[in-house]
Amino acid sequence: MVSVEKTAREMIRNGTWAFRDGTFYQAIRLSDGKTGIVVYDGEFHFPEEWGRSERKEAREKIAFILGLDTDLDSFYAEISDSPFAFLIDEFYGLVAPAAPDPYQALVETVAQQQVNFDFAQKTIENLVRLAGEKIGDLHVFPTAKRIFNLGGEKLREARLGYRAEYIESLTQLYLKGQLNLELRDWEVDDAIKYLTKFRGIGKWTAELFLAYGLRKNVYPAGDLGLRRGIAKIFGKRVKEVRERDVRETLEPYGKWKGLLAFYVTCYDRKTEMERKVKIRNRRRD
16 A cells, blocks of 8 residues: 655655645646645545546546555565565555656756755755745646746756756747657657757656656666665675666566666665764764
């Protein structure tokens, strides 16, 4: 069974959602432009004025974000006799979260380039607060038009660094219809080749976008956290684990390789946090 609480912990803290007292709150924008907060506590709760079609779309969005349809039993059965089996108890119920729409996924993925995850989250939240519409204590992720209208100087106020230029140029292409992000029906290799033609999208970004934005069964094999996680599990040094080694390790898990990669990344993030806490405690002593 999917644990919404554990999944929410791994979501980007961007100011568009909250998890309080066992209840998940998500500010979303529907295809007709309407915005509102959807509440999920095992059942869905919508703004009263939303009709049947709007509620259906919102329900599908939340299920997509939280991965509510993920067959975790099958995943655990697949890795139960592997070196990764300990991850089942470590993260039982966890599912990789996804972005509500592909444009948001692209922006948030680009914002994570070459910086640690915590810093990336802060810059993304800065951007959301600059351009997103506020609903209660949450913000709706800004549209491409709202982000582009900020302009480069305002974008840099989010502390995105050089990534602000990438986001601005990619947003412009997206608005002009020159960058297609609706790649759900594309083969992964074809989608990567297409995306990496655009300045600001390398292989790492393309792979992470496809996983986070479209729930494609893919992972960024060159990611430091993923390489480091595999190194820890197999008792190696990070420099001994190359992109090729990551693929050789994960590809045999077929349709579950993407989710397994996410678990390994979460394991690395957890152990790195524990290591930093130990270092701080030693310094205090």
